[in-house]
Amino acid sequence: MDYISIKNNQTLPISSIPELEYASFLELNASSLLKSSGSHCVNYFGFPDAGTIRLICCMASDEQNSVYISSSVVDAKQPLPSFTKHSIAFEKFEREIHENYGITYTDHPWLKPVRFSFNRADKNSTVANYPFFKIESEELHEVGVGPIHAGIIEPGHFRFICNGEQILHLEIQLGYQHRGIEQLFLEKTKLLQRITLAENIAGDSVAGHTVAFVNLWESLCDYQPGRDLQLARTLALELERVAIHTGDLSALCTDVAYQLGSAVYGRLRTPVINYFQSWCGNRLAKGLIRAGKNNYPFTKAVADELIKVFDAFEKDFEDITEELFSLPSALSRFEKTGVITTEQATTLGTVGMAARMSGIIRDIRSSHAHDLYVGLNHQPVIKHHGDVYSRAQIRKQEIRQSIGYIRQLLQNIPQGINNPGQLSSPQPNAFTISLVEGWRGEICHCAITGEHGELIHYKIKDPSFHNWLALALAVRNNEISDFPVCNKSFDLSYCGHDL
Amino acid sequence: MLDNLKILWHQGKQYIPDITNAKVHGLFRGRPVISTEKVNEAELMEICPTHAISSNPVCIDLGKCTFCGECAFAFPGKIKFTTDHKIATNDRNRLIIREAHDEPVELDPLLIRREIHQYFSGSLKLRQVSAGGDNSCELELNACGNVNFDMGRFGIEFVASPRHADGIVITGPITENMAQPLQICYDAIPDPKIIILTGTDAISGGIFEGSPALNRSFLTDHQIDLYVPGNPIHPLTFINGVLELIKKRK
Numbered sequence: 022m023d024y025i026s027i028k029n030n031q032t033l034p035i036s037s038i039p040e041l042e043y044a045s046f047l048e049l050n051a052s053s054l055l056k057s058s059g060s061h062c063v064n065y066f067g068f069p070d071a072g073t074i075r076l077i078c079c080m081a082s083d084e085q086n087s088v089y090i091s092s093s094v095v096d097a098k099q100p101l102p103s104f105t106k107h108s109i110a111f112e113k114f115e116r117e118i119h120e121n122y123g124i125t126y127t128d129h130p131w132l133k134p135v136r137f138s139f140n141r142a143d144k145n146s147t148v149a150n151y152p153f154f155k156i157e158s159e160e161l162h163e164v165g166v167g168p169i170h171a172g173i174i175e176p177g178h179f180r181f182i183c184n185g186e187q188i189l190h191l192e193i194q195l196g197y198q199h200r201g202i203e204q205l206f207l208e209k210t211k212l213l214q215r216i217t218l219a220e221n222i223a224g225d226s227v228a229g230h231t232v233a234f235v236n237l238w239e240s241l242c243d244y245q246p247g248r249d250l251q252l253a254r255t256l257a258l259e260l261e262r263v264a265i266h267t268g269d270l271s272a273l274c275t276d277v278a279y280q281l282g283s284a285v286y287g288r289l290r291t292p293v294i295n296y297f298q299s300w301c302g303n304r305l306a307k308g309l310i311r312a313g314k315n316n317y318p319f320t321k322a323v324a325d326e327l328i329k330v331f332d333a334f335e336k337d338f339e340d341i342t343e344e345l346f347s348l349p350s351a352l353s354r355f356e357k358t359g360v361i362t363t364e365q366a367t368t369l370g371t372v373g374m375a376a377r378m379s380g381i382i383r384d385i386r387s388s389h390a391h392d393l394y395v396g397l398n399h400q401p402v403i404k405h406h407g408d409v410y411s412r413a414q415i416r417k418q419e420i421r422q423s424i425g426y427i428r429q430l431l432q433n434i435p436q437g438i439n440n441p442g443q444l445s446s447p448q449p450n451a452f453t454i455s456l457v458e459g460w461r462g463e464i465c466h467c468a469i470t471g472e473h474g475e476l477i478h479y480k481i482k483d484p485s486f487h488n489w490l491a492l493a494l495a496v497r498n499n500e501i502s503d504f505p506v507c508n509k510s511f512d513l514s515y516c517g518h519d520l
Numbered sequence: 521m522l523d524n525l526k527i528l529w530h531q532g533k534q535y536i537p538d539i540t541n542a543k544v545h546g547l548f549r550g551r552p553v554i555s556t557e558k559v560n561e562a563e564l565m566e567i568c569p570t571h572a573i574s575s576n577p578v579c580i581d582l583g584k585c586t587f588c589g590e591c592a593f594a595f596p597g598k599i600k601f602t603t604d605h606k607i608a609t610n611d612r613n614r615l616i617i618r619e620a621h622d623e624p625v626e627l628d629p630l631l632i633r634r635e636i637h638q639y640f641s642g643s644l645k646l647r648q649v650s651a652g653g654d655n656s657c658e659l660e661l662n663a664c665g666n667v668n669f670d671m672g673r674f675g676i677e678f679v680a681s682p683r684h685a686d687g688i689v690i691t692g693p694i695t696e697n698m699a700q701p702l703q704i705c706y707d708a709i710p711d712p713k714i715i716i717l718t719g720t721d722a723i724s725g726g727i728f729e730g731s732p733a734l735n736r737s738f739l740t741d742h743q744i745d746l747y748v749p750g751n752p753i754h755p756l757t758f759i760n761g762v763l764e765l766i767k768k769r770k
Contacts (some may be wrong), residue, residue: 137697139733148697168701171680173648173661176698197697200652201733209727214569217586217727224656224752268659281524287666288534299546302601305656307751308549308588316593317547340530344523516654519697 023049024080024091029389030240032453035469038077038092043101046093050078051104051111059083061370061383063456064465065104065114067122068478070094074122079454079467083388088454097122097142103129110370113486120146136196136519140204151194153180160184164501168197175515179504186500191493198519206479212238212312212444220307222481223517225265228257229459230481230517231310233466236391237455238312241447241468246313248393248435253319255393256430257297257306259423262460264293266416266423267338269512273413274345276506277354285341289334296330299323313444324431331424342417355410359495359507362407366491373462374415375488375511379407385458397426407495412510419460447474459484461514483517535670539759548754549587549601552580554619557597564598567591570720570727577619582607582749583723608748608761615723615747627746627764635712636745640686641766643675646716647685647709651702652734653692656752657719661689664755671759676766682706687714687745693721693728699735706738714745716762719753726751 023045025037041049054060064079073094080089095101103126104111117135118124123142126132134141137148161184168176178194205218219234220227232254239246246254268290274282294304301309301317309317317323345351361371366379376383384401386394402418404411447470457464462484469478492511496504536542544550561575568591572584578598580591592599607625609615610632614625650658664671665678679685682705694702706715717739720726728734748761 139696139731149700168698169649169705173650173658173678175650175653175655175658176701197695197701198650198652198692199695199697199733200693200728201731202728204733205728205731209569211569213567213588213590214727217569217588221654221656221721221727221751224654225659227656281527284667285527285531288531288668291663291666291668295546298544298548302547302549302589303587303751304754305659305752307586307656316589337531340527344527514655516652 024089026085026087026089027454028087029385029391029454029456030236032240032243032448032451035450035452038090038452041091041093043093043095046076046078046091047102047104047107049091050080051107054080054089055108057082057084059382059388062110062114063088063463064454064467064480064482065111066467066480067118067124068469069122073097074124076118077467079465081389081456083383086389088389088456090452090454095124097124100125100127102127105129108370109368110487113490134196136199138199139201148196151178153194154182154190154192156182156190161189177515181501181504183501186502188496188499188501188504191496193489193493195489195515195518198516200516200520202520203479203481207476210475216311222520223483223514224305226261226459226461226464226483226514226517227306228254228261228310229457229461229464232258232392233455233457233464235310235312236457237453237466237468238447239444240453240455241451241470242313242444243448244313244444249318250315251392252430252435253315253317254310256319256427257309258457258459259427260293260297261306262423263420264290264297265460266420267293269509270345270413270416272509272512273355273409273506274351276509277351279345279348279351282341282345282351285337289338289341292330292334296327299326319434321434324434327427328431331427335424338420346417352410354503354506355413356408357406358409358503359499359510360406360408361491361495363405365494366407369491369494370487371491372487373458373484374412375462375491377401377415378404378411380405383463385456385463389456391457393430397429409506409510447476449474461485461512462488481520483514483520485513485518488513489518534667536668539669539756540763542756544603544605544754544756548603548605549589550754551582551604551607551625552585552592552599552601552617553622554578554580554599554617555597556620559595559598564591564595567594570724570729579619580617581724582615582617582625583612583747584720584726584729585749586720586726586751605754605756606760607750608746608757608764610744610746610765612744612747615749627761627768629768632765632768633712633745636714636766637768639712640714644687644762644766645677645679645685646687646689647682647705648678648689648691649698649702649705651690651692651698651722652695652728653719653721657691657721657750660752660755661691661718661758664758669755669759674759674763676759676762682708683710685709685713687716689716689718690722691718693725693731693734694736694738696733696735699738702738706742714765715742716746716748717744718748718758720749720751723747723749
């Protein structure tokens with residue numbers, strides 16, 4: 022076999038991953054595996070191994086509910102033919118490999134810096150001298166925005182090339198938020214430190230990234246979480262989705278100057294995040310998810326409060342939703358704005374809402390189910406127009422769907438705590454992959470352990486890593502004044518990308 | 521139009537009438553209280569992911585604390601997190617909570633520069649810079665201005681340009697890649713100006729402390745006017761801290 026097939030949250034010996042010649046590694050991942058539908062790259066990275074670089078590619082097959090892992094050992098000094106030549110979906114992964122290890126590609130069309138990580142190969146490449154695409158013209162002009170933006174938002178630089186009010190090209194430069202998290206996962210060796218790191222990868226996806234980490238860690242330690250842990254994790258993920266989607270609908274209203282919608286959706290988010298606080302003491306669920314334990318058991322009393330929150334939420338949500346989605350002045354700004362076609366989304370390998378908005382059925386909750394998603398029989402919400410309106414509609418329907426799932430889960434609350442005792446130490450010389458569908462899309466964590474079970478490599482992929490290029494393409498030929506609503510409708514993570 | 525009015529009427533009043541005396545409900549982890557109970561202090565210090573706990577006497581540094589509450593679970597008789605959300609101060613030392621001291625965290629009026637009260641007590645415009653922030657403090661700073669917390673009623677607002685601002689609100693541990701933009705933004709704000717550090721990451725680096733991807737030299741070169749601890753900060757902590765800063769000195 023050219024690859025080994027594993028399930029979400031399965032651990033295997035690192036030696037069992039087949040090692041291929043680079044040419045067959047390329048053919049397998051960038052060509053033959055991509056031919057079957059529902060197949061896409063969830064992670065592709067390198068790690069240093071005895072003077073060489075070992076590349077590991079993780080291709081998910083949504084139809085087989087499996088992930089195909091393969092690898093190849095290469096010399097960093099030897100230029101390679103790129104995967105990107107065959108599929109654009111690999112472009113950023115290869116740029117990252119180039120940035121981190123100095124591997125050059127003979128036919129990569131856009132081999133630019135990704136995030137200016139502190140341990141990058143070329144220290145002369147700095148955030149202040151990013152090589153922007155330039156255009157020579159007397160008629161066109163450039164608009165530079167950021168890194169610091171007008172609102173309270175993370176930093177990133179947007180460089181537009183415009184013809185009058187119309188955007189011809191947008192290039193997005195990121196990296197300002199780089200905190201060196203993947204390296205800190207290796208250096209901070211206490212479990213609580215690593216969980217805290219996971220909670221701080223992206224503060225709007227605390228449940229998403231922390232569940233990805235603890236599921237991975239428990240798999241490495243051969244630990245089976247009890248139903249109460251799985252319930253808490255599934256609930257946290259769905260509550261986070263409801264909260265952030267509601268906040269995003271508020272922001273979409275703000276960006277089209279619909280003040281009532283902005284205020285009502287904004288205040289509707291408050292009881293949901295306040296519920297997190299009454300459950301676990303933190304409005305964004307920091308402190309809630311732990312490996313092998315739960316400090317805040319989900320009891321009947323806690324559940325009753327949640328039902329009250331949603332009883333009050335749903336009425337107000339439906340009122341304002343009916344109004345917004347029949348308001349011509351709002352809809353005219355949403356419809357046909359910031360379009361990504363199905364073909365573009367497929368080529369780019371987008372994930373999460375940025376895939377489902379364009380007719381791609383891609384959702385870890387149904388294809389690689391974990392925790393209590395296994396019993397939920399999740400049907401992803403799919404739209405087809407790929408515009409701001411599709412992204413708004415997905416949010417609207419996913420909020421209703423998530424509340425439905427939560428109500429369903431609350432009918433069967435486990436009594437007492439039924440988790441096995443202590444976590445053992447992680448298995449040595451092992452590889453694990455953990456996939457979670459956060460509200461933004463698919464989160465992927467991979468870990469590799471050494472001889473004594475210590476972490477020797479930790480790789481995090483936030484869904485934004487796939488989707489930023491989709492935003493850049495979506496705004497082409499739109500008016501520059503529509504950029505804010507396009508940007509907000511994707512709502513991508515800067516820190517998750519920059520780590 | 522009528523539907524809009526109906527929604528408006530149905531929503532009623534959503535704002536918190538008295539921000540200063542508002543209580544936080546539920547399990548909120550605010551100012552901790554440390555008892556004099558004898559415990560294995562080495563074990564207690566070992567729990568903390570960010571080395572916020574020191575011994576003899578036992579202290580918790582709120583500038584380093586991530587408010588995860590694990591110490592209180594392991595030593596419930598020793599440490600309790602109260603729901604007291606007023607933990608902002610202008611004196612870095614006052615963020616260190618000592619054993620057997622159950623007193624509110626307050627600002628030191630003598631450390632508040634005279635011009636802060638003189639110019640900003642009725643109106644304060646702030647520029648926010650996220651320098652490696654994880655978007656949690658940013659979400660909460662946005663929430664300060666929503667219809668529930670309505671910080672705008674006090675004349676405190678976030679503005680779109682440093683040229684319009686009276687001060688800078690920093691979130692995140694300050695990455696190397698943001699060090700220069702932060703400095704440029706600060707330089708663009710007209711004098712007099714204030715600096716507010718928001719969240720554990722900004723105050724001490726938090727869990728990112730020691731990462732080679734950070735550059736915190738900005739903080740050694742400037743005086744900090746307000747520290748707002750939290751991971752993330754609670755909107756009430758921020759609003760009350762800023763109100764104290766601009767109103768306290770007479």
